[in-house]
Amino acid sequence: MKKTMRLERWLPVALVAGILAVWEWQVSAGRMSALFFPAPSTIAATFARLLTTCVLPANIVATLSRVFVGLALGAIPGLILGLAMGSSSRLRAVFDPLIAALHPLPKIAVLPLIMIIFGIGETSKVVVVAIACFFPMLISTAAGVRQIHPIYFEVAENYGGRLLQVFTRVVLPGSLPLVLSGLRLALNTALLLAIAVELVSAREGLGSMIWFAWETLRTEELYATLATTAALGISFNIVVQYLTAKLVPWQVEREG
Amino acid sequence: MRFECHNLCKVYLTRDGSVTALDGVTFAAEQEEFVCIVGPSGCGKTTLLKLIAGLLEPTVGRITFDSDAADGRLRSALVFQEHGVFPWMTVLDNVAFGLEMQGVGRQDRYARARAFIRKVGLSAFANNYPHELSVGMRQRVGIARAFVADPQVLLMDEPFGSLDAQTKLVLQEELLRIWKDNRKLVVYVTHDIEEAVLLADRVLVMSGRPGRIREEIQVPLGRPRNLSDRERPEVVEVKLRIWGMLEDEVRQGLEMPT
Ligand SMILES: Nc1ncnc2c1ncn2[C@@H]1O[C@H](COP(=O)(O)OP(=O)(O)OP(=O)(O)O)[C@@H](O)[C@H]1O
Ligand SMILES: [Mg+2]
Numbered sequence: 001m002k003k004t005m006r007l008e009r010w011l012p013v014a015l016v017a018g019i020l021a022v023w024e025w026q027v028s029a030g031r032m033s034a035l036f037f038p039a040p041s042t043i044a045a046t047f048a049r050l051l052t053t054c055v056l057p058a059n060i061v062a063t064l065s066r067v068f069v070g071l072a073l074g075a076i077p078g079l080i081l082g083l084a085m086g087s088s089s090r091l092r093a094v095f096d097p098l099i100a101a102l103h104p105l106p107k108i109a110v111l112p113l114i115m116i117i118f119g120i121g122e123t124s125k126v127v128v129v130a131i132a133c134f135f136p137m138l139i140s141t142a143a144g145v146r147q148i149h150p151i152y153f154e155v156a157e158n159y160g161g162r163l164l165q166v167f168t169r170v171v172l173p174g175s176l177p178l179v180l181s182g183l184r185l186a187l188n189t190a191l192l193l194a195i196a197v198e199l200v201s202a203r204e205g206l207g208s209m210i211w212f213a214w215e216t217l218r219t220e221e222l223y224a225t226l227a228t229t230a231a232l233g234i235s236f237n238i239v240v241q242y243l244t245a246k247l248v249p250w251q252v253e254r255e256g
Numbered sequence: 257m258r259f260e261c262h263n264l265c266k267v268y269l270t271r272d273g274s275v276t277a278l279d280g281v282t283f284a285a286e287q288e289e290f291v292c293i294v295g296p297s298g299c300g301k302t303t304l305l306k307l308i309a310g311l312l313e314p315t316v317g318r319i320t321f322d323s324d325a326a327d328g329r330l331r332s333a334l335v336f337q338e339h340g341v342f343p344w345m346t347v348l349d350n351v352a353f354g355l356e357m358q359g360v361g362r363q364d365r366y367a368r369a370r371a372f373i374r375k376v377g378l379s380a381f382a383n384n385y386p387h388e389l390s391v392g393m394r395q396r397v398g399i400a401r402a403f404v405a406d407p408q409v410l411l412m413d414e415p416f417g418s419l420d421a422q423t424k425l426v427l428q429e430e431l432l433r434i435w436k437d438n439r440k441l442v443v444y445v446t447h448d449i450e451e452a453v454l455l456a457d458r459v460l461v462m463s464g465r466p467g468r469i470r471e472e473i474q475v476p477l478g479r480p481r482n483l484s485d486r487e488r489p490e491v492v493e494v495k496l497r498i499w500g501m502l503e504d505e506v507r508q509g510l511e512m513p514t
Binding site: 149151152154155156157158159160161162165169170173174176248249250251 | 325332333334339344345354356357358387405
């Protein structure tokens with residue numbers, strides 16, 4: 001058992017290391033175009049340079065601030081409306097069709113409209129991220145409340161629970177697992193949208209770096225920036241996973 | 257404390273019509289009495305308990321009682337058939353839940369909850385979550401929670417229905433032991449006749465759907481009780497009588513020729 005576990009853990013690492021080694025070797029042997037596929041060592045050197053000259057950190061901060069401001073502006077209202085909609089069938093009847101109509105729209109497509117309304121500055125970018133975060137948070141939260149077994153509400157009522165008590169002791173903890181998966185979706189969406197917006201219209205941020213690297217054909221910078229973006233996405237997921245393990249101890253085992 | 261059900265009827269409205277679950281249930285129960293209700297599956301036993309608990313409104317009929325609560329409701333604690341304990345609370349918080357809803361402070365309610373957690377033998381699990389417990393242990397949590405809240409009426413809906421025979425016996429004895437020290441009115445639903453005569457002072461036999469009380473039977477046993485009591489001739493006779501009535505109902509329910 002333990003041996004296979006260890007093997008499964010190391011296999012992906014070995015696989016990636018193997019691919020990188022072959023890549024490096026093929027480029028140095030001149031069998032692969034260094035323009036399209038710069039050697040991993042070149043990319044690493046570029047990465048180090050971008051890091052030490054503060055180009056990368058500054059752009060990471062720009063992207064992250066869009067992600068988190070957008071997340072706060074979108075996910076918090078999504079959470080609140082989701083809790084309300086999950087609890088009230090009347091609210092659902094009002095908002096469900098609206099959401100069904102708006103949710104499928106690719107959010108990057110509303111950027112021009114948002115720029116007409118909010119101008120071409122920072123506000124528009126954050127607003128688009130916020131709109132994109134709003135929906136996954138709302139939908140997951142409402143589903144989280146709705147999947148709470150009615151028996152738990154009956155228990156609370158039976159013991160004389162008041163509305164606020166029912167909310168804090170049943171609705172919130174009962175929906176928390178799906179709220180957190182909503183948060184994960186919202187974070188991923190926020191990163192996606194922040195990068196997309198930056199590709200199109202920003203002067204700083206990882207997305208604009210990617211675009212700039214393409215326009216000037218600095219492939220090694222392109223790779224370094226892509227790797228950074230991927231690392232951000234992965235660390236978001238790790239953070240939410242950690243949060244989930246901390247906040248939802250009653251579900252950890254079931255997932256494992 | 258005494259409560260009376262007068263002609264309780266409950267009709268559920270569903271998408272394709274209505275279901276009459278109860279049709280004129282009348283009975284009374286006294287302080288410190290242990291009443292068992294037996295009836296075939298789907299005859300409205302859970303519905304009846306929820307009406308008494310005030311979780312449902314009767315379509316017709318009423319329940320009278322003398323309340324000691326400020327809002328005039330009957331203070332009851334319902335132990336559910338299953339899934340009654342909150343998965344997101346530890347055993348301690350689950351058991352203290354009723355007190356928490358009553359506004360009892362943390363220290364006090366934990367102390368009182370711990371006392372009952374000890375009585376159901378779960379002291380070692382006070383800080384565990386329900387998913388770490390067996391089904392039987394979870395039902396003990398539900399029972400402890402009900403006793404701690406110190407209700408006027410304890411309502412139990414087949415609390416041991418999904419347990420194996422041995423566990424069931426152990427928990428039945430445990431329940432009687434706790435009840436001996438905390439005498440209160442218990443209305444206990446089951447479809448297990450053995451269980452009914454072992455636990456109850458009085459057994460109410462329900463008819464098949466729509467449910468009503470078909471017969472009331474006094475159990476000819478004193479207390480404390482032990483396992484061998486169930487084999488006494490007068491008890492066997494009572495069991496056979498109940499079984500005869502239920503068999504009729506079940507047959508009618510299955511629409512089989514007699
Ligand atoms: N919320 C509901 N809506 C519609 N019909 C219901 C509802 N709850 C119960 N019923 C119906 O009412 C009847 C009685 O249900 P109830 O759950 O009270 O029976 P029960 O005696 O507890 O059954 P069991 O022995 O299976 O637990 C059943 O036919 C059931 O289908
Ligand atoms: Mg039932």
